[in-house]
Amino acid sequence: xxxxxxxxxxxxxxxxxxxxxxxNYFIHLAILxxxxxxxxxxxxxxxxxxGYVSIAQGAFMGIGAYASALLSMxxxxxxxxxxxxxxxxxAVAAAIAGYPALRIKGHYFAIMTLAMNMVVFTVLxxxxxxxxxxxxxxxxxxxxxxxLGFTEIAFEKRRAYYYLALAALVLVMWIVAAVVRSRVxxxxxxxxxxxxxxxxxxxxCWKYKLFAFIFSASLAGFGGAIYAHYMGFINPTPFxxxxxxxxxxxxxxxxxxxxxxxxxxxxxxxxxxxxLRVAEIYRLIAYGLLLILVxxxxxxxxxxxVVDGVRSISRRRKTP
Amino acid sequence: xxxxSDLRIGYGQVEVVHGVSFNVRKGECxxxxxxxxAGKSTILKTVCGLMSPLGGSIMFGGRSTAxxxxxxxxxxxxxxxxEGRQVFSEMxxxxxxxxxxxxxxxxSIKDDLDEMMTLFPRxxxxxxxxxxxxxxxxxxxxxxxxxLMARPKLCIFDEPSLGIAPRVVDEIEQTLLAIKARGxxxxxxxxxxxxxxxxxxxxxxxxxxxxxxxxSSAELAGNKNVQNAYLGF
Numbered sequence: 118x119x120x121x122x123x124x125x126x127x128x129x130x131x132x133x134x135x136x137x138x139x140x141n142y143f144i145h146l147a148i149l150x151x152x153x154x155x156x157x158x159x160x161x162x163x164x165x166x167x168g169y170v171s172i173a174q175g176a177f178m179g180i181g182a183y184a185s186a187l188l189s190m191x192x193x194x195x196x197x198x199x200x201x202x203x204x205x206x207x208a209v210a211a212a213i214a215g216y217p218a219l220r221i222k223g224h225y226f227a228i229m230t231l232a233m234n235m236v237v238f239t240v241l242x243x244x245x246x247x248x249x250x251x252x253x254x255x256x257x258x259x260x261x262x263x264x265l266g267f268t269e270i271a272f273e274k275r276r277a278y279y280y281l282a283l284a285a286l287v288l289v290m291w292i293v294a295a296v297v298r299s300r301v302x303x304x305x306x307x308x309x310x311x312x313x314x315x316x317x318x319x320x321x322c323w324k325y326k327l328f329a330f331i332f333s334a335s336l337a338g339f340g341g342a343i344y345a346h347y348m349g350f351i352n353p354t355p356f357x358x359x360x361x362x363x364x365x366x367x368x369x370x371x372x373x374x375x376x377x378x379x380x381x382x383x384x385x386x387x388x389x390x391x392x393l394r395v396a397e398i399y400r401l402i403a404y405g406l407l408l409i410l411v412x413x414x415x416x417x418x419x420x421x422x423v424v425d426g427v428r429s430i431s432r433r434r435k436t437p
Numbered sequence: 438x439x440x441x442s443d444l445r446i447g448y449g450q451v452e453v454v455h456g457v458s459f460n461v462r463k464g465e466c467x468x469x470x471x472x473x474x475a476g477k478s479t480i481l482k483t484v485c486g487l488m489s490p491l492g493g494s495i496m497f498g499g500r501s502t503a504x505x506x507x508x509x510x511x512x513x514x515x516x517x518x519x520e521g522r523q524v525f526s527e528m529x530x531x532x533x534x535x536x537x538x539x540x541x542x543x544x545s546i547k548d549d550l551d552e553m554m555t556l557f558p559r560x561x562x563x564x565x566x567x568x569x570x571x572x573x574x575x576x577x578x579x580x581x582x583x584x585l586m587a588r589p590k591l592c593i594f595d596e597p598s599l600g601i602a603p604r605v606v607d608e609i610e611q612t613l614l615a616i617k618a619r620g621x622x623x624x625x626x627x628x629x630x631x632x633x634x635x636x637x638x639x640x641x642x643x644x645x646x647x648x649x650x651x652x653s654s655a656e657l658a659g660n661k662n663v664q665n666a667y668l669g670f
Contacts (some may be wrong), residue, residue, distance in 0.1 A: 177663070303528070303532065303536065304536075304539075306525070306527065306528065307525050307528070307536055308527070310525045310526060310527055311523055311524075311525060313487050313507070313519075314523045315525075315536070316486075316487065316506070316507035316511075316537050317485055317487065317507050317510050317511055317516075317517040317519065318511060318536055318537055318540075318583070318587070319508050319512050319539045319540035319587065320508055320536075320539055321506075321508040321509075321512030322508065404574060
């Protein structure tokens with residue numbers, strides 16, 4: 118009951134946000150934050166729920182971004198269609214990469230995915246005939262305008278795109294919530310807690326791990342597609358391993374294995390570096406320090422810490 | 438039902454089980470006993486498919502299962518209750534039991550859940566609690582019940598009394614006898630040799646990766662070497 122109320126309140130707040138905020142720069146940050154929340158939620162599926170840390174979210178975001186951009190520019194797909202095709206494209210790439218990679222465990226899996234990210238990055242830089250390499254792809258089209266009869270929504274406008282990103286985020290949250298609460302979600306949790314035991318219970322763990330990996334990658338691909346058509350220009354830089362590490366960071370900061378954690382973490386990883394600009398050249402030092410403090414004092418992340426705090430306060434009130 | 442012959446198993450380059458043969462017949466309870474590091478748990482892991490053997494054969498119900506993945510072996514009807522009270526600690530007792538029945542159709546599970554709650558009344562009280570918050574003995578009961586939920590043809594217990602209060606060990610012994618009375622075939626590895634020989638029909642003594650002695654429980658309990666080494670006479 119309270120959760121449902123909170124969800125409605127947050128969505129309502131997100132809807133009215135652009136009406137009160139007049140500075141375009143804040144809207145821009147909000148859009149980037151929402152895109153990154155989608156990518157982080159993907160990382161959460163494999164890292165938080167399944168217990169396998171993947172350092173390839175950035176690469177999958179890149180595959181989605183380039184797939185969507187190229188489909189709309191070169192193959193003549195409508196932008197809406199190419200944005201929906203991007204996650205499918207990414208899923209296929211993740212299936213090919215994940216099948217061998219998921220045979221190994223723990224740190225080795227993480228290193229393997231890091232290597233994948235580097236390979237994808239190198240391909241994006243060097244396959245010039247397709248990606249135009251380091252200089253990047255300019256003038257990626259915005260999604261086609263929607264005509265409502267009395268008015269037309271043009272997505273070149275920042276505010277319109279804000280609502281597009283918000284709708285995409287709500288859709289992603291809804292799908293992820295459905296998956297983690299299903300039987301499949303239970304099995305993923307079982308794998309995280311004790312994989313050999315889950316295997317001994319008759320669960321074909323590799324199938325579920327592959328599913329989690331593909332699912333998490335396709336969310337990153339979807340985020341990448343929204344990013345590409347928002348920025349109108351992409352080059353390989355934002356899809357390096359740095360982006361993957363940021364996604365991991367977002368999950369840890371917010372609270373891994375919780376639905377809301379990646380939202381908080383994703384927002385922070387986009388907004389904190391900007392907010393810390395006041396510290397000028399000490400910005401990155403301050404950022405690093407903050408992260409270290411969170412990891413030391415709130416190892417489970419912000420959301421579980423806040424939830425526990427609220428719970429213990431309300432309990433104290435009930436039993437004085 | 439289970440026929441293991443000349444089984445050799447190793448970790449990396451090091452062979453730790455050097456050609457072990459034993460069998461378990463339908464309806465029987467067989468114990469593997471021996472000191473720490475003899476290779477008992479390694480043998481169990483291999484039978485369950487969590488490790489691959491270097492050589493030898495494992496036949497279950499007339500089918501070779503050596504080197505098959507664990508989930509497939511579980512699907513054939515071998516259920517494992519692993520060493521050290523392994524439960525899904527962040528899931529409730531009920532969810533643990535439901536996952537135990539993973540290989541089965543969902544419709545038939547409810548009766549079995551009831552049955553387990555009757556066998557372990559304490560679990561009924563704790564059904565909605567996270568398994569990680571239970572006491573050691575209760576966690577072991579969750580692990581045993583989880584293994585039985587699969588309705589296994591062969592149920593394997595790896596050190597069910599390890600690290601558990603002596604009073605609860607008696608309870609676990611009673612539970613094993615109750616399970617045996619239901620006609621479940623059991624392969625048991627146990628450090629508490631006196632308990633193992635009270636529960637089992639037959640036993641094998643394993644030392645340093647070899648079977649050094651085998652016989653009925655009564656024979657083993659009467660053997661001078663077994664008495665000296667394990668029963669503390």
